[in-house]
Amino acid sequence: MVILHLGKTKWLLLAGLVIVGLSCFSSFAYCLTTYFQQQEITALARSTGQRIVVIDPGHGGFDGGAVGTAGLVETDVVLAIGEYLAEYLRQVGARVFLIRDSNEQLAENKHEDLDARCQFADDVAADIFISIHANSYSSAYEFGAQTFYCTN
Numbered sequence: 001m002v003i004l005h006l007g008k009t010k011w012l013l014l015a016g017l018v019i020v021g022l023s024c025f026s027s028f029a030y031c032l033t034t035y036f037q038q039q040e041i042t043a044l045a046r047s048t049g050q051r052i053v054v055i056d057p058g059h060g061g062f063d064g065g066a067v068g069t070a071g072l073v074e075t076d077v078v079l080a081i082g083e084y085l086a087e088y089l090r091q092v093g094a095r096v097f098l099i100r101d102s103n104e105q106l107a108e109n110k111h112e113d114l115d116a117r118c119q120f121a122d123d124v125a126a127d128i129f130i131s132i133h134a135n136s137y138s139s140a141y142e143f144g145a146q147t148f149y150c151t152n
């Protein structure tokens with residue numbers, strides 16, 4: 001182990017240089033990250049144009065969806081994800097509609113609620129309809145993402 005014997009002034013100068021160095025590195029890393037994010041947004045903007053995107057943060061109101069072991073409710077998780085995705089897509093030029101922006105349902109029962117969500121997408125002539133869920137599985141052998149799509 002090497003121990004430096006420096007006076008108080010030299011220690012303060014050394015500490016200041018370290019702080020300035022770390023600050024410069026942090027600023028450089030931030031600028032680099034921002035640059036790559038901007039490049040990604042620019043590339044996506046070319047392909048999304050003025051597409052109309054409807055985002056459905058699943059569940060809400062009377063149907064909270066899955067509940068995690070710590071009590072986290074699906075409806076809260078997917079709403080946060082939906083809001084994040086909406087903001088991202090708006091940055092790339094899409095016209096985005098969120099079906100819900102709070103813990104609410106669109107109808108009094110599950111069947112009517114699902115119909116109302118689809119009707120909303122039809123009413124705004126959506127090009128893309130994204131319904132976000134965070135499903136749970138009762139078996140340890142079932143895991144991973146699920147993707148459902150309609151070809152018409």
